[in-house]
Structures are given as structure tokens and as C-alpha cells.
Amino acid sequence: MGETVNGVAFAILAFASIGGAVGVLASRNVVHAGFWLLEAMVAVAGLYLLLSAEFLALVQLLVYAGAVSVLLLFVVMLTLRRREDAVRPLDWSLSGAVLALLFGSMIYLGIANFDIPVAEMPSTVPDIAALGEILFALDGGWVLPFEIASLVLLVALVGAVWWSKEDEK
Amino acid sequence: MVGYWQLLPEGLVLTGALIALFGEFMPGGDRGAVRIGAALAFSAALIIALDGSSGTLFGGMLTFDGPARFIRAGVAGLTGVWLLWLSGRDIAPDEPRRRDAAALALLSAIGGMVLAASTDLITMYMALELSTMPAYVLVGYRRRDVAGLEGALKYFLLSLLTSLIMLYGLSFLYGSTGATLFADISLSGTGALGLIAALLTIVGLLAKLSAAPFHFWAPDAYAGAPASAVAFVSTVPKIAGAAAMVRLMHVMLPDEPQLQWILLLAAVVSMVLGNLSALPQSDIRRLMAYSGVAHTGYLLLALSSGTQYGYGAVLYYAVAYAVPSLAIMLVVAEEGPALADMAQLAARRPAVAWSVVVWLMSLIGIPPLAGFFGKLYLFRAPLEAASTPWPVAAVVVAVLVSVVSAGYYFRVIRQMFLADEPDSPCVVPNSVASNIAVGIAVVATIAMGIGIAPLLELVGL
Structure with missing residues (x-):
């Protein structure tokens, strides 16, 4: 792929992801905001593809564009009884603006004063088998956090069953 | 023990959890499963206490050293005490x-x-x-109770938010240092980004420890929860949180000395706000929630010193605070959450009333109980490390509000010994298992004070 083609693709995807983020903030309907979020996440997956990180792109699509967006829409569907409830006025309050300004300037200052290390891109991308080895190697692998995550999911399961099941007779 | 056998105590506790999930098939049913869990937790604590080996596992992800041994034994032992109590009592009157x-x-x-x-x-x-995460469910364990569920939801949302803030900080930390192992992380030369990362990370932990200004979820969540659940939720996760805070400060404080001031500020605000808000409370769950905020403040005070001495004091006091606090909430769960429910406890159950006196004395800091030595080391740490007058001023504030705290602790004692008998005193059925649990807590509170020397060696003081 030529440099120009890459650049054009990047410009489109970057515009799409930032535009999606603006769409999330600017739409007054919560459902529309959810769909804008979906659009932004798909665009970010495209950016990962441009960087030849196929696995990351796939995970981004599956987890964020798939699970998270669907979950968001489910929550909206289950909690908002009437169609009008989904429409919220935009928040132009002073406290919101101050918070946004503070957060934005904090992040800007942090990044501006820090020379981000420029990593050398590897010529070949490690395949998924290598990823699995990293994940499950005992020494220097990630097997421990992985197993703790399974216990966290067990807790979530037990809690969900406890709250949703009927009383015993 | 060597190698992965060092995870044996965790394995025992996990076995207990799985057995409890299938409790209906156990001999003795519900109660039997809880007893097995208590026995496994106690044996885990015993193994940790007896096994002096150290080392690292999973390529440095886990480090077993003195502090880890002390905190792990404390967590397992306190869980055992709580389960032993639970095997004799219901978690709430309407939840068998x-x-x-x-x-x-x-x-x-x-x-x-x-x-x-x-x-x-x-x-x-x-x-x-x-x-x-299990704490959210325990707080809302009475699932027909709207107030409890509201408290659980509040706790869940706030805890989740602060977790995410912390995760954001951790991602900056990884991004600016390129390492996830504490041993490889060095914040020197990362400038403002490193400070931001450290700040965001600390916010998450401060909220988990219910330190001001992130404490406001605690009183609401605890007031809606069954007192027995509060006993566990407000103590055991906090011990481990304090240990994590110490480990993080080991990494961050040397390179980011400004964090000291943030910790000191949070400490002073927590101590003053917690103690003053606890004074007018008439619900003991709320009272202990605010008292917990104040005690977190004491911990942060020593943490801000950034010395080995201070870290050791934090670890010791985390457990020295948790034991009496858990035990008091267990008695509250038996008697009733309102301060008035404690009236004339001394006449009805003198042994329990005197136990509560011992725990309250420890929380105030009366020698020779655990709380006295804990506070002594906590307050000495910033004095020894102080290069400016501010830490000294903070310690003076800490001592003053400690005296104020005696005010509300003594209100509980006065209720138990001097108040009029209520019209319809609740009759608490006798239970051997929960009496043993209460007895263990009394012995631990006294023993941690008298037999302090080996414990201090363990936490590196």
C-alpha cells in the first residue's frame, strides 16, 4: 500500500472516530449517542487494522463495537420506559464546563510535557499462537490475572443469581 | 513452603467458597457449609502464620514477604471469625x-x-x-429491602467510577514507564504525566478505603445494609486496600514527592470530617462508617511520611483497626443497629458488653490494647520524617480529633451501662459459635497489643 493510500485511509478513519465522539456528545437522544459510540469504535478498529494489528482490531470489534454497544442499548431499552425519556437536554452548565476544561488541560499538560517514547514497529506481527503462549506461560505470563478474572466473573454470576431469583418456598 | 505451594492458603479459601456455593448438599446444610468455610479460612490463616518462607511467583507478579504474610493472615483470620459468627446467626433477621x-x-x-x-x-x-465486588452483593444482601438495594447501587456505581479512574491512571503509568511489574516501574523523568498517572491511581484506592473526599458513599451504603454484612465489608477489603496502597507508595513516593502533600491533605480532611460527622449519629452503622473514614485518615497520615517506619505502622494499624471494628459490628448485628438498641446490654449480656468496651478502648487508643500501639506508631512516623512544620501540625490535629472520637465511643458505652432499660428489650438467643467468634476478637485485640514485638518485625517496623 502506498503512503498516499495509507494517508487517505487514516484521514477518513480519524475523521470518523473523532466525528463519532463529537456525535456522542452532541446528540440529545441517548439511543443516537449509543449508535454514534458504535461508529466511533468501529473507526478505531479500522485504525488498528491500518497499524497491522489484526488481533487488536478484532477484539475492538468484538468487545467494544459488539458487546459494549449492545449492552448500552440494552440498558437504555430496559430502563427508559417512554420514548421521550431518551431525549435529554445538552448540559451547558458552568460546573460541567469547568470540569471539562480542568480535565482537558490536565491531559494536555501531561502529554505536552512528556516525550512519548517512539516505539519501533515490528516488521512482522506476532500471530495469535504467540499471544496464547504469552497469556498462559507460568513465568512472565499473564495466567494469574486471567484466573483472577475468572473468579471476578464467578462473583458477578453469584450476585446476579442472588438478586434475580425467586424466594424459596 | 516453596514454589506454587505458597498459594495453598488461597486454594483452601477457594475450596471453602465452592463448598459454600453447593451448601445444600453438605451435611448440616447451610450452617454446615459456613462452618467448613470458617474452618478452611482459619487453617489458611494458620498456614500463612506458621510458614515463614518468602519468594516471588509468576515472574514477580506476586511477592511473598513479611508484610504480605501479616496481611494475608489477617484477611484469612478475620474472614474465619466472620464466618464462625455467621454459622451461629442469620445474616439479617428476615434472611435465613x-x-x-x-x-x-x-x-x-x-x-x-x-x-x-x-x-x-x-x-x-x-x-x-x-x-x-462481593461487597456490593453483601451490602444489598436483603434483596426485598429497597433501602439496602439503593445503598448497594450507590456503592456499586461510585466504586465502579473510581475503579475506572484508577484504571485510567494505571494505563498512563504503563504508558509512561513501559512496565507493569512494580520492580520495573520508575516515575523519575516522566514529568507531569507521571504525576497525573499517580494521582488518578491514588484516587481509586482512596475511594476504596473511604477516605475523604471520596467517603460519602460509605454511610449511605452501610446504613442500608445488614450490620453483619457491614462488619465484613467495612474491614476485610480495607486491610488489603491499605496493603496495596503501601506497595504503590513504595514505587511512587520516591519519584513524586508532591504526592506526600495530597496524602497529608486527604488525611487531615478524613480525620476531621470523619470524627466530627460521627459525633451526632444515632445509627451505629453510620457511626462506624464515619469512624472508619477517620481511621483511614490516621492511616494516610503515616503513609504520607513515606518512610519504612510509616509503612509498617500503616500495615499494623490496618489490622489493629479491623479486628475491633468487625467485632463491634457483629454485636450490633445481634442487638440492633440503633444506638438505643444497645441500652442496658451490660445487664442482659455482661460478657458481651465488656467485650465491646475492650474494642472501643482499642479504637480510642488506650494501652495496652492493639489500637494504642497502632496509633503511637502511626503518629510517630510523620514526626520523625518531618522536614516542614505541616506534618507536625497534622499530627497535632490527629491527636486532638482522637480525643473527640472518645466522645462518640463513650456514648455507646454509656448506652450499654447507664441507659434506661428499653420497653421491649430484644432477647438474643444464645449461640456458642458466635460467642466463640466474639471471644476470638477480644483475645486478638488484647494479644495484638501485648504480643506486638513479632508482628512489628513482620511488617518491618
Whole structure:
């Protein structure tokens, strides 16, 4: 792929992801905001593809564009009884603006004063088998956090069953 | 023990949790499953206490050293005490089923035990989630009770938000240093980004420890929860959280000395706000929630010193605070959450009333109880490290509000000994198991004070 083609693709995807983020903030309907979020996440997956990180792109699509967006829409569907409830006025309050300004300037200052290390891109991308080895190697692998995550999911399961099941007779 | 056998205590606790989940098939049913869980938790604590080996596992993700041994034994032992009490009592008057609560508590204990040993960002975060997530369910354990569910939801949303802030900080930390192992993380030369990362990370932990200004979820969540659940939720995850805080400060404070001022500020605000807000409370759950905020303030005060001495004091006091606090809430769960429910406890159950006196004395800091030595070391740490007058001023504030705290603790004592008999005093049925649990807590409070020397050696004081 030529440099120009890459650049054009990047410009489109970057515009799409930032535009999606603006769409999330600017739409007054919560459902529309959810769909804008979906659009932004798909665009970010495209950016990962441009960087030849196929696995990351796939995970981004599956987890964020798939699970998270669907979950968001489910929550909206289950909690908002009437169609009008989904429409919220935009928040132009002073406290919101101050918070946004503070957060934005904090992040800007942090990044501006820090020379981000420029990593050398590897010529070949490690395949998924290598990823699995990293994940499950005992020494220097990630097997421990992985197993703790399974216990966290067990807790979530037990809690969900406890709250949703009927009383015993 | 060597190698992966060092995880044997966690394995025992996990076995207990799985047994509790299938409690209906156990001999003795619900109660039997909880007893097995208590026995396994106690044996885990015993193994940790007796096994003096140290080392690292999973390529440095877990480090087993003196502090880890002390905190892991404390978490497992306190979980055992709580389960032993639970095997004799219902978790709430209208909620007879307790095996789910036992399983959740044991899973939370695993999280706490791993957290105390974790020296890796991702492991630490996952263990922190595992230790706090069961707490949401325990807070809302009475699922027909709207106030309890509201408290649980508040706790869940706030805890989740602060977890995410912390995760954001951890991602900056990884991004600016390129390492997740604590041993490889160095914030020197990262400038403002490193400070931001450290700040965001600390916010998450401060909220889990219910330090001001992130404390406001605690009184509401605890006031809606069954007192027995508060006993566990407000103590055991906190011990492990304090241990994680110490490990993080080991990494961050040397390169980011400004954090000291933030910790000091949070400490002073927590101490003053917690103690003053606790004064007018008439619900003991709220009172202990605010008292917990104040005690977190004392911990942060020593943490801000950034010395080995201060870290050791924090670890010791985390457990020295948790034991009496858990035990008082267990008695509250038996008698009733209102301050008036404690009236004339001395006449009805003198042994229990005197036990409560011992625990309250320890929380105030009367020698020779654990709380006295804990506070002594906590307050000495910033004095010794002080290069400016501010830490000294903070210690003066700490001593003053400590005296104020005696005001509300003595209100409980006055209720128990001097108040008029209520019209319809509740009759608490006798239970050998919960009496033993209460007895263990009394012995531990006194023994941690008298036999302090080996414990101090363990935490590196």
C-alpha cells in the first residue's frame, strides 16, 4: 500500500472516530449517542487494522463495537420506559464546563510535557499462537490475572443469581 | 513452603467458597457449609502464620514477604471469625439463607490475600476488583429491602467510577514507564504525566478505603445494609486496600514527592470530617462508617511520611483497626443497629458488653490494647520524617480529633451501662459459635497489643 493510500485511509478513519465522539456528545437522544459510540469504535478498529494489528482490531470489534454497544442499548431499552425519556437536554452548565476544561488541560499538560517514547514497529506481527503462549506461560505470563478474572466473573454470576431469583418456598 | 505451594492458603479459601456455593448438599446444610468455610479460612490463616518462607511467583507478579504474610493472615483470620459468627446467626433477621454470603465473603478474602502479595499493576487491579465486588452483593444482601438495594447501587456505581479512574491512571503509568511489574516501574523523568498517572491511581484506592473526599458513599451504603454484612465489608477489603496502597507508595513516593502533600491533605480532611460527622449519629452503622473514614485518615497520615517506619505502622494499624471494628459490628448485628438498641446490654449480656468496651478502648487508643500501639506508631512516623512544620501540625490535629472520637465511643458505652432499660428489650438467643467468634476478637485485640514485638518485625517496623 502506498503512503498516499495509507494517508487517505487514516484521514477518513480519524475523521470518523473523532466525528463519532463529537456525535456522542452532541446528540440529545441517548439511543443516537449509543449508535454514534458504535461508529466511533468501529473507526478505531479500522485504525488498528491500518497499524497491522489484526488481533487488536478484532477484539475492538468484538468487545467494544459488539458487546459494549449492545449492552448500552440494552440498558437504555430496559430502563427508559417512554420514548421521550431518551431525549435529554445538552448540559451547558458552568460546573460541567469547568470540569471539562480542568480535565482537558490536565491531559494536555501531561502529554505536552512528556516525550512519548517512539516505539519501533515490528516488521512482522506476532500471530495469535504467540499471544496464547504469552497469556498462559507460568513465568512472565499473564495466567494469574486471567484466573483472577475468572473468579471476578464467578462473583458477578453469584450476585446476579442472588438478586434475580425467586424466594424459596 | 516453596514454589506454587505458597498459594495453598488461597486454594483452601477457594475450596471453602465452592463448598459454600453447593451448601445444600453438605451435611448440616447451610450452617454446615459456613462452618467448613470458617474452618478452611482459619487453617489458611494458620498456614500463612506458621510458614515463614518468602519468594516471588509468576515472574514477580506476586511477592511473598513479611508484610504480605501479616496481611494475608489477617484477611484469612478475620474472614474465619466472620464466618464462625455467621454459622451461629442469620445474616439479617428476615434472611435465613447464608451460604451465598459465605461464598462471596470467601471469594473477597481470596482477592484480599492476592492483593496483599501483588507487585504487578494488572494483578493488583484484578485482585482489588475481586476483593470489592462481593461487597456490593453483601451490602444489598436483603434483596426485598429497597433501602439496602439503593445503598448497594450507590456503592456499586461510585466504586465502579473510581475503579475506572484508577484504571485510567494505571494505563498512563504503563504508558509512561513501559512496565507493569512494580520492580520495573520508575516515575523519575516522566514529568507531569507521571504525576497525573499517580494521582488518578491514588484516587481509586482512596475511594476504596473511604477516605475523604471520596467517603460519602460509605454511610449511605452501610446504613442500608445488614450490620453483619457491614462488619465484613467495612474491614476485610480495607486491610488489603491499605496493603496495596503501601506497595504503590513504595514505587511512587520516591519519584513524586508532591504526592506526600495530597496524602497529608486527604488525611487531615478524613480525620476531621470523619470524627466530627460521627459525633451526632444515632445509627451505629453510620457511626462506624464515619469512624472508619477517620481511621483511614490516621492511616494516610503515616503513609504520607513515606518512610519504612510509616509503612509498617500503616500495615499494623490496618489490622489493629479491623479486628475491633468487625467485632463491634457483629454485636450490633445481634442487638440492633440503633444506638438505643444497645441500652442496658451490660445487664442482659455482661460478657458481651465488656467485650465491646475492650474494642472501643482499642479504637480510642488506650494501652495496652492493639489500637494504642497502632496509633503511637502511626503518629510517630510523620514526626520523625518531618522536614516542614505541616506534618507536625497534622499530627497535632490527629491527636486532638482522637480525643473527640472518645466522645462518640463513650456514648455507646454509656448506652450499654447507664441507659434506661428499653420497653421491649430484644432477647438474643444464645449461640456458642458466635460467642466463640466474639471471644476470638477480644483475645486478638488484647494479644495484638501485648504480643506486638513479632508482628512489628513482620511488617518491618
